[in-house]
Amino acid sequence: MQCNDLRKQGNGVSSGNGLSPSRVKLPESFMQRKDLDESSEKGSVIQKRACKFCGRRSCKIGLSKESAERARSPEMQPPSCQAPSTENVLGGLRQLTLQQQAQVEKSAASNIVRSCKPGHGASTPGSDRVLEPELEYSEIESTDDTGSKYQRRKRALSATALKLWAKLSPPPLLLTTSIAILAVLISYLHPARNMQELPPGTCYWHQGSLINNNASPNCHFEVRDAKFLEILGRSPRLESVVHTDVQGGGVYFPDFNELYYSTPVTKRGLILQGQNSQVRKVSLTTRKVTTVLPATDIASGMALDLEGNLLICEHGQGEKGGYIQRLDLKRLNTTIVADNWFGVPFNSPNDVVVKRDGSVWFTDTTYGWLKGHRSKPLVQNQIYRIAPGSGIVDAVADGFTLPNGLAFSEDEKLLYVTDGGSKYGNGKRDEIKPHHIYVFPVYSDGSLGTRRLFAAVGVYDRKTQALGVPNGIKVDTHGNVYIGSTDGVQVFDHKGRALGLIRISGVTNLGFGGDFLNKLFILNGTGIYCIELKAMGVGLHYASRRRRPRRY
Numbered sequence: 282m283q284c285n286d287l288r289k290q291g292n293g294v295s296s297g298n299g300l301s302p303s304r305v306k307l308p309e310s311f312m313q314r315k316d317l318d319e320s321s322e323k324g325s326v327i328q329k330r331a332c333k334f335c336g337r338r339s340c341k342i343g344l345s346k347e348s349a350e351r352a353r354s355p356e357m358q359p360p361s362c363q364a365p366s367t368e369n370v371l372g373g374l375r376q377l378t379l380q381q382q383a384q385v386e387k388s389a390a391s392n393i394v395r396s397c398k399p400g401h402g403a404s405t406p407g408s409d410r411v412l413e414p415e416l417e418y419s420e421i422e423s424t425d426d427t428g429s430k431y432q433r434r435k436r437a438l439s440a441t442a443l444k445l446w447a448k449l450s451p452p453p454l455l456l457t458t459s460i461a462i463l464a465v466l467i468s469y470l471h472p473a474r475n476m477q478e479l480p481p482g483t484c485y486w487h488q489g490s491l492i493n494n495n496a497s498p499n500c501h502f503e504v505r506d507a508k509f510l511e512i513l514g515r516s517p518r519l520e521s522v523v524h525t526d527v528q529g530g531g532v533y534f535p536d537f538n539e540l541y542y543s544t545p546v547t548k549r550g551l552i553l554q555g556q557n558s559q560v561r562k563v564s565l566t567t568r569k570v571t572t573v574l575p576a577t578d579i580a581s582g583m584a585l586d587l588e589g590n591l592l593i594c595e596h597g598q599g600e601k602g603g604y605i606q607r608l609d610l611k612r613l614n615t616t617i618v619a620d621n622w623f624g625v626p627f628n629s630p631n632d633v634v635v636k637r638d639g640s641v642w643f644t645d646t647t648y649g650w651l652k653g654h655r656s657k658p659l660v661q662n663q664i665y666r667i668a669p670g671s672g673i674v675d676a677v678a679d680g681f682t683l684p685n686g687l688a689f690s691e692d693e694k695l696l697y698v699t700d701g702g703s704k705y706g707n708g709k710r711d712e713i714k715p716h717h718i719y720v721f722p723v724y725s726d727g728s729l730g731t732r733r734l735f736a737a738v739g740v741y742d743r744k745t746q747a748l749g750v751p752n753g754i755k756v757d758t759h760g761n762v763y764i765g766s767t768d769g770v771q772v773f774d775h776k777g778r779a780l781g782l783i784r785i786s787g788v789t790n791l792g793f794g795g796d797f798l799n800k801l802f803i804l805n806g807t808g809i810y811c812i813e814l815k816a817m818g819v820g821l822h823y824a825s826r827r828r829r830p831r832r833y
Contacts, residue, residue, distance in 0.1 A: 509781030533794025582632035602626025639669030753790035793818025
């Protein structure tokens with residue numbers, strides 16, 4: 282018996298097998314199905330075309346020229362079947378948009394994959410059951426011994442599916458290449474995730490062993506935690522700004538792109554004329570050094586107030602106690618901000634910071650007496666606060682050996698203070714004394730809470746077998762803390778965990794500056810150095826208003 286190609290009359294689509302449309306006859310159950318109605322959304326041309334039934338359990342036939350010839354043989358039976366929908370042609374590969382459905386209908390018109398199952402509409406030979414059209418897309422099955430015939434049909438189906446996948450989906454090679462490029466971009470944007478590749482001049486710190494005499498690494502940037510790589514960036518470089526005698530300061534003045542600093546003491550003993558310590562500035566544009574104050578009472582730490590004036594810590598000389606001096610950088614006029622606490626002269630103010638409310642905070646130590654240019658101190662080492670407006674001085678913290686640098690966190694709720702008591706100003710050392718960083722909670726009324734240990738400072742080079750001496754201190758917007766010490770700038774995260782070292786010997790002070798406040802200026806006694814970081818300093822209220830720093 283010859284099979285007929287069942288199709289809808291007048292649909293304008295040829296079956297491609299040469300069979301006459303006049304022999305097409307559809308059963309009533311086929312025409313009454315709602316999902317095959319012409320008004321239905323699924324009533325497309327492809328969905329109304331029929332397939333050939335092979336008389337077996339189930340089959341899929343692609344009506345190519347070869348299959349059309351086989352359809353005329355007596356072996357093939359003429360059931361009525363419904364072609365699968367467009368989604369079934371894809372075999373569940375992906376859900377199509379309306380535009381993609383139109384493309385599939387056009388490309389699949391000449392080679393349709395049809396699905397049939399017995400027991401759903403037309404009668405099978407030797408059975409009274411009726412075969413209804415089956416819309417599900419099932420796997421190709423073969424239960425007889427003539428496997429070659431079904432293998433050809435299976436290959437036809439596979440070829441059709443691959444063609445549709447190639448048109449509607451990206452090639453696997455393109456997908457693999459895209460994933461590889463994305464992985465490279467992630468590694469580039471987050472260098473800390475790749476522990477194998479380090480920037481030039483960078484190495485990892487190792488615990489090592491003193492007994493085994495492990496060699497210490499020799500590099501400019503020593504990484505103790507991968508987070509340090511995010512601060513350094515991909516190409517860290519330490520540049521020399523100028524070679525000069527430098528002691529304290531490191532204050533950036535944005536109006537003229539200048540950096541202010543003080544020179545060290547060049548003589549020992551009681552000095553009455555004050556000719557051995559100066560305040561200077563270096564132009565960051567021309568690298569030219571200019572003397573601002575040719576004579577001081579041993580100038581030390583500095584900071585800008587809210588109006589852009591330079592606050593200078595003066596150690597004092599002889600019986601003349603230390604004091605805080607204000608310098609107008611445009612007119613070069615000087616005034617005394619504070620020089621006593623309840624009538625008692627300060628010892629030697631060493632470092633100073635300014636809070637957002639205008640209050641001035643500074644450390645007072647006995648460095649002047651230890652170095653021989655101040656008389657015996659009359660009060661213990663303390664931290665003082667000068668109230669804005671009234672100028673009243675209050676002692677806010679004590680219990681230090683030699684308090685040195687201090688800095689506020691970005692929200693000014695924490696105050697960090699360094700204590701370098703293990704090294705006296707006269708050059709002697711006592712390793713039992715503090716070499717620590719402390720942190721205080723700051724309350725809204727200007728008082729401090731109970732201090733706690735933030736970090737103890739050691740030395741990265743194990744050969745020295747010495748302790749670090751924390752000196753100047755700065756904080757960035759992420760809460761990372763930067764400490765000037767004997768072996769360089771040590772960096773800690775907001776929890777006090779050591780991140781790494783910028784190696785440069787004898788750092789006395791440091792400060793952030795530059796157009797985006799992301800350049801760290803480092804002072805080490807013989808020169809000023811600079812490194813650009815992926816971080817921005819805080820506490821620079823005047824500079825922040827003058828510039829528009831970017832966030833990291």
